[in-house]
Amino acid sequence: MSSIMTHAPALVIAFPLLAAFLVPVVSRLNKKILGIFVAVVLGFTLLITLLMAVRILPGNPLIYVFGGSEAGLTLPSGYTVPIRIIFHIDSMGIFMGLITAIVSFLGAIYSIAFMDKHSGLEKYYALLLLLATGMFGMEFTGDIFNFFVFLEIASIASVALIAFRSNLSGEPAEAGFKYMVVSSISALMVLFAVGLFYGQYDVLNMATIASVMKFTQLDKIALILLVTVLAMKAGSVPMHMWTPDAYSEAPASITMILVAASQASLYALFRIIFSLYNITLNTITIGWIIIILGLLSMFIGVTMAIIQKDIKRLMAYHAVSQTGYMLLGVGVGIAVLANPIALETFGIKAMEGGIFHIMNHAMYKGLLFLTAGALFYRTGTRNLNKMGGLGNNMIYTAIFFIIGAAAIAGIPPFNGFASKLIIYESVFQFNPLLSIIAMLVSILTLASFVKVFHSAFLGPKMEQYKDVKEVPKSMLFAMGALACIIVLFGLFPDLVVKYIVHPAVMALINQSSYTAVILGGM
Amino acid sequence: MIGNFPYLAVALLIGLGIYTLIYKRNLIKIAIGITLIENGVNLFLITLGYRKGAIAPIFTQAPEGLKMVLPTPQALTLTSIVIGVATTALILSVAMIIFKKYGTLDTDEVRRLKE
């Protein structure tokens, strides 16, 4: 058991990668067990991530050196320098890793039934495993160039998956093209910032850069580049144009995993601001920039969502709006980072709300996208004007949709209420106007989901849907698992905050604990 | 001053790439714009490793007492070129699919997903 524990960070990356390379071999032998093989591999990865979380969350970060036995090299002159690619998993990293593991495992289970009429499935599953590998790598790495490589792996795999269903019509290819242009520009600008850091400090390890950072003019340019392009990848306004196209044209299980991939970019943004720069920068300016981005995302996202007719485009605009909540919560935390009294009173609480919202959003937005996929699977359309009266036939799907819609609107006892209440209370103490706008956005969210529920599920039965059955069991299992997690997190939010969210927030705020793990050993 | 010419070339390449992305309407020209930006960033990475009067960092040609150019940026640039090849292949394939379904490569016409 201890040998699994020491090698666990590498196994989480290595097993999906090995499985992705073995998928063509398995599909040549037997086509039907392909989905089950992928689900087993991702389930094993979820198990290893849970074991790591049990060890890391109480406050013991884990490091893993690829290709060497120790993290530093002692030169003959006595100077020790950290070399090699080091995976550095602290509480915030394993928090995001848990989200990725749950979402990709349930996405693979959902795909067993959802994609069974398609051909070319070995490419779909190989790309899904590569996307999972890329996301895990983004969240676990401690090396800034390695982050760029895993970001590109995830982007390329997700572009191919968005354009997967382009044999019938051309819209998925158009959505894939837009997403590819946006993600190429972001990744190249991240590489430019990596070049700026390497040129000045000669190291690529994030903890070492944090300890020798001098905040010169070039570092300010790198900060602006990184904040802009990582917010662009996370889907915040004013760079959100790719989100409705990409999320609506992808298959439903892939949309759920894409939401987690956007949040991995959000995690990278927070990691760079907190652990790389920390108090050396002018936190009030950066904090207010992120708060403004969050407010714009919340408001524009929800107002564009009310007028949509396509169910997945509506949910994609809501994803933009909920990203605004996360940016608002953490932005308030950044703005008071240099002020210890305010930090103790409401800063840490605001960050807890924002980061708890990341996990809640992945769960309930994933559930909503899966129900939209179930509707598409049985009726063949995504247009709300053409659907109606499906609540008579698809009872389980309707119940799961009610759970998801109540969670996103912030109704107790579901988990959206818990994180939104924490954000409202703490942001109110910083500036009351922001909290009022957040509550207004929540009311509009509820309005648009009532509209969707009425159009799709209520009403008399329509002629062409009168013998529509319930969806297959694997899809129901995936949706049911997410609904269970939503209800559990809603019933015991204080336990979740105390054991999972609070260690993550403290790991972000204390930059010295991040650098001491790597540099303390030398 | 003369050592800054590579950095001016980097700025020129990235500027031309962004101009192509914004103002050109053909999908293939947008793909070429992305390639220009990527070439600019690769040139920037290699230029960072230059040390004055140093030789190429090949292990079997290492004479005594002479400096070598930094080899790490060359490894970073190689990785970036490989990623660029995969990106270009994928974006051109998606452009081919768009041409097959829409019949045109003009971005004003390829806009069925609106609002």
Add this chain to the structure above:
Amino acid sequence: MNEMSRIVRTITTLIYGFIMIYGFYIIVHGHLTPGGGFQGGAIVASAFALLVVTYGNQGSKKFLSEDIFSLIETTGLVLFIAFAFFGLGITFFYNFMANSGGLFGNSAVAGINAGDLNTGGTVTIMNMAVGLEVLAAFGVIILTMSAGSEIISKKKENS
């Protein structure tokens, strides 16, 4: 795409072997001279591109098949990850064959010398695996894109 003229076909038959041998030389000597897996694989793939351009899409189907390329690619990838797993005794990707006296296990000599092919450990084997994978992947890309362009041009003629 149609076949090219007799002059082009003759020169291609003479030259494509040398291009492939040069590519394999760069792959195998990746730990001594500049080059390595990706660069050598790209050179071998340019020989495939030459064949596809010369003989046209239908003609090159006689000696370049996508299934064999897919098989070679999977072999290269699985070999790469397998050798990364073998070092798991210490860490993932550990170079357990370097300086050990076995296959590819000699130590590298410092100073100016001709270079010993027997050095490098797992780096050499991973170079060859990556080279196989890159040449097969480029082959699949070239064949698929040329087949796709033929479908599109046929559709344009018929419409």
